Amino acid sequence: MRSRKSDIEIFHRINKLKKKAGLSLTSGKKGVVDPNAVARAQETIDEKEREYPPTVKELIGQITTIWKSIKDMPEEEQKQALETLYHLSNNIKDITETYDHNLMHHFALSLRDFCEIIDLGKPQHSVIVQAHLDVMLVTFEEKLKSDETAQAEELKNIVKIAIEKYS
Amino acid sequence: MTETPDDPAPDDIDIVDTPDGNEQKNTDTDKAAGTPSAKSENSDHEQIYDLSAFKVLTVDDFSFITDLLASSLKELGVGKVIRADDGEKAKNLILQSNGIESGNSIDVLVLDWLMPGMSGKQLLEWIRNHEKESIKFLPVIVCSAYTSNDLVQKARDCGANEVMVKPVSADKLAKRIQHVIDNPRPYIRSPDFFGPNRRRKKEPFPGDEKRINKDEDIKQSYEKP
Structure with a gap:
């Protein structure tokens, strides 16, 4: 019979990555990623913000198209479509948080989380999804970024009321 | 950019630690193995x-x-x-x-x-x-x-x-x-887990040798009472 101790194994491995990155394994020295390269990499991330409008527009368009056709789908396809809606909303959330589009982030996160509990048999749930899509379109068209302005509060309130009333 | 061949180390098999630490590497060996050298020194302790x-x-x-x-x-x-x-x-x-x-x-x-x-x-x-x-x-x-x-x-x-x-x-x-x-962590194999050690170790392992089962403290932390 094996002892209990023999059930645990610990593997220390040669640090091939450190060697590959050009450092000796025995010098005790630590390495660092070139700070200038980090600054350049951040610049490329910042520059990519110009792709934000077409990307988000396309994602909202995809969500809208799927949502319009979901009721006519067979049950199995509906499940798949809801999962797609979840991931498309999550993608909007990812890009908005990268560039501090806080209001769109708020709605994308809210829609993503709601996708987990949508019951297509409840007509009132359609109202909640539509409320999200409406405010997301306004946010996009009006180029609203902050979630702390009076207009942002008003839009957030529309979704809040829809959720409270129709959940 | 062209791809550089992977580390040509002869094997990737972990071996049991030996008292004379025969898996120790030094800088000359690293260079001979064709690994790139770090670009420049950032400070006394850090290289790029x-x-x-x-x-x-x-x-x-x-x-x-x-x-x-x-x-x-x-x-x-x-x-x-x-x-x-x-x-x-x-x-x-x-x-x-x-x-x-x-x-x-x-x-x-x-x-x-x-x-x-x-x-x-x-x-x-x-x-x-x-x-x-x-x-x-x-x-x-x-x-x-x-x-x-x-x-x-x-x-x-x-x-x-x-x-x-x-x-x-x-x-x-x-x-x-x-x-x-x-900071490569040692990998742990227990009855219900395989992966990098989930407990941070006080003394980091420099990665200059292959060894198995040397850390009784880590081992004990994974053993069920």
Whole structure:
């Protein structure tokens, strides 16, 4: 019979990555990623913000198209479509948080989380999804970024009321 | 940029530690093995890493994020970045690169946790359960917008080496890559877990030798009472 101790194994491995990155394994020295390269990499991330409008527009368009056709789908396809809606909303959330589009982030996160509990048999749930899509379109068209302005509060309130009333 | 051959070390098999530490390497040996030398010294204790021989795979269902990661990694100096937009494609790329002795292995995987189809979690489990050492020991940085301790715990329990919380920034990415290089954790195999040690060790292992089962304190922490 094996002892209990023999059930645990610990593997220390040669640090091939450190060697590959050009450092000796025995010098005790630590390495660092070139700070200038980090600054350049951040610049490329910042520059990519110009792709934000077409990307988000396309994602909202995809969500809208799927949502319009979901009721006519067979049950199995509906499940798949809801999962797609979840991931498309999550993608909007990812890009908005990268560039501090806080209001769109708020709605994308809210829609993503709601996708987990949508019951297509409840007509009132359609109202909640539509409320999200409406405010997301306004946010996009009006180029609203902050979630702390009076207009942002008003839009957030529309979704809040829809959720409270129709959940 | 051309690809650089993988580390030509003769094997990737862990061996039992020996009293004379016969697996110790020195700088001359490293150079003779064809590894690139660090570009320049940053201070007495830090050198700039040369990542030009590195190959990194990024996996995310959202092409915007894979593009973002790929261009950032390129700027950080990574020689080769490949991408996959789902877990199945990533699996195939890993098998192609690391499944055979190609000299062209993926060194680090940056993996989105939340993906349709095969999730990041499922891909990570596949990696850690794989029979090939070049796959099962692949360093994985899990990337997720979930900030809860619960996600970090889940990712660690599945065998993640590092967790990077979205939004992506160059600084976070560089730090996670640096951490994977600087602080490799020993891998633990217990009846219900295989992956990097989930307990931080006080004395870091320099990675200059292969050894098995030397750390009684780690071992004991995984043994069930």
